[in-house]
Amino acid sequence: MSTTSTTLSEVREKDLKYNLHSWSAQAGLKPEVITKAEGIYFWNEEGKRFYDMSSQLVNVNIGHGNKKVIKAIKDQADKIPFIGPAFALDVRAEAAKKIVEIAPDNMAKVFFTNAGAEANENAIKIARMVTGKYKILSAYRSYHGATYGAANLTGEPRRFASEPGIPGFVKFVGPYPYRGPIEFKNEEEATKYYLTLLREQIEYEGPETIAAIFQESVVGSNGILIPPKGWMQGVRDLCNEFGIMMVCDEVMAGWGRTGEWFAINNWNVEPDMITFAKGVTCGYTQLGGVIVSKKIADYFEKNTLWCGLTYSAHPMGCAAACATIDVYKEENLIERSKEMGAVLGEILEDIKAKHACVGDVRYIGLFSAIELVKDKETKEPLVPYGKDPEGVMKKILNMLRSEGFWNYSHENILIVAPPLIIKENELRDAMNIMDNVLDFVDNVIGK
The missing domain is CATH 3.90.1150.10 (Aspartate Aminotransferase, domain 1)
Structure with missing residues (x-):
């Protein structure tokens, strides 16, 4: 970049004058x-x-500067930079197909969003629509996004600015063996302890009111908390027992980050929904989404999906996703x-x-x-x-x-x-x- 130091100084000055930076008091920032x-x-x-x-x-x-993904975005911009989400489009169809093909076997369709928070927002709505129930359980040490619904889903202090919150959001204590109240002999013992707490909470809240349990498949920003052995299957079993949907937030943990396409694959468990974003385009352009099971997809054959976004399945985002998935495979x-x-x-x-x-x-x-x-x-x-x-x-x-x-x-x-x-x-x-x-x-x- 051929830019003088004076011009670069002006970039920072203009940035601070006109931009609000996230999660920060603005005074004293020097980006x-x-x-x-x-x-x-x-x-x-x-x-x-x-x-x-x-x-x-x-x-x-x-990584930065991948030429294949950049070219895909450029080519799509030349062809059709935008068309509304109601239309069928080659890259739109192909992106959804590629995602479903690498998802767990029970997954069937994708609802595209712009980012991870929107993916979680729409997964909340889908869970409530399909089950007819309203409570949503999520862990204290979790982050699911900063939009109002996703912030209420979030368990850590970044949710406080969105409180008092939306009725129906309930927090549970997720596995964190290192800081557990007792010294666990092994992972299985930790799993038994935390599943006992979760079962009690489900019973206290009334399973007939609980639509879904949300969790990051591997808790991300709150400490890379890896589920102990048996935890994921245990949650799946509880959801099956009580008619609750299991939703895995893979916004951060998905797309190869844990050595699998999706982190949940490490435990061979099939959730009802997977939310994703981030690594699907690696930030080259915006895209997120909700992958739903065949059972959920079948429900919306005759029931209206009350979800919609102007930029759902944006053509350039879908083109980037297709190319990015190819890069994961080719490299x-x-x-x-x-x-x-x-x-x-x-x-x-x-x-x-x-x-x-x-x-x-x-x-x-x-x-x-x-x-x-x-x-x-x-x-x-x-x-x-x-x-x-x-x-x-x-x-x-x-x-x-x-x-x-x-x-x-x-x-x-x-x-x-x-x-x-x-x-x-x-x-x-x-x-x-x-x-x-x-x-x-x-x-x-x-x-």
């Missing part, structure tokens, strides 16, 4: 001006290169996620063993978290839940970024989720930066 992005890297206005170790918002799975990225995930797991276990500030590490495919603590024995979090008055986590992120490692944190947890195209040497080089920064954190908490 990086980005001039280039390619592969697993991006560069700022000073030419500094960053490892994109969170794939931006855990969505740029195929063998699902298997690469497993292979590089094994390497990342080894690195993270070494980091856990080495550093006093690391209480736990969790990983599945290229989806991982480093949980920071003040004391390994007591497991006291480095910052309290929902609070960071001294900006400790922000300081750690700034140290990482100063060394060219870009990721994000949530609560006391550092998220590491690089693009699936990352090579082993790149992964090891980047994680060396993390290792060095955690040396500093060790010294701070040791004083």
Whole structure:
């Protein structure tokens, strides 16, 4: 990009003058001006290169600048950039077909949205329409989006701005064995404990009022909480028993992130609906959606689907999705996620063993978290839940970024989720930066 430093300064000035930045008080912001992005890297206005170790918002799975996807968007823009969702279109039909073909076997059709929050909004409506019930259960440590319904579905503090909320949203305590109230002997024991709590809550709430149980197949921003053995099947069994729909939010965990097309495939369980976005186009353009089972699809043969969006199944989004799915297949990225995930797991276990500030590490495919603590024995979090008055986590992120490692944190947890195209040497080089920064954190908490 041939731009003078003065012009780049003006970009930031204009940005701050006219844009509202999400999740932030605006005063004091100094956003990086980005001039280039390619592969697993991006560069700022000073030419500094960053490892994109969170794939931006855990969505740029195929990396930056993929020519195949870019060409597909350009070609569609030349052909038909937009036509209303009521019309049949080649890329619209093909995108839905490709998605259903890689989804669990019981899935049949797709309702397209613009993004993940809208996908969850519409899944809520579908569950209520099909079951005739109104309550929706979701976990406390969860994030499902920031639109009003999705925010009510969300369990963590980002929901507070949308409260008092919509009637019928109920929270349950999902599996988090590391911070469980007792020391579990194994995963099966943890599963039994949390399923007992969930069954009790279903009974207390009245199963005849519960339309759906929503959960992230692997909890994302709230800590990469991987379901213990038997949990997913246990939830499926409860849903079957009580006539409740099982909805898996795969907005972040889907599209190869865990080493499977969809994270739920790791447990061979078939939900009633899957919500998706992010990795379906890897951010090259917007697209999300709800994949529904044959049973739900059959219901809407004679019953009206009261869902609709101007940009549902947007042609350029569908074209990007078709090309992106081809890239996953042609570059063998699902298997690469497993292979590089094994390497990342080894690195993270070494980091856990080495550093006093690391209480736990969790990983599945290229989806991982480093949980920071003040004391390994007591497991006291480095910052309290929902609070960071001294900006400790922000300081750690700034140290990482100063060394060219870009990721994000949530609560006391550092998220590491690089693009699936990352090579082993790149992964090891980047994680060396993390290792060095955690040396500093060790010294701070040791004083």
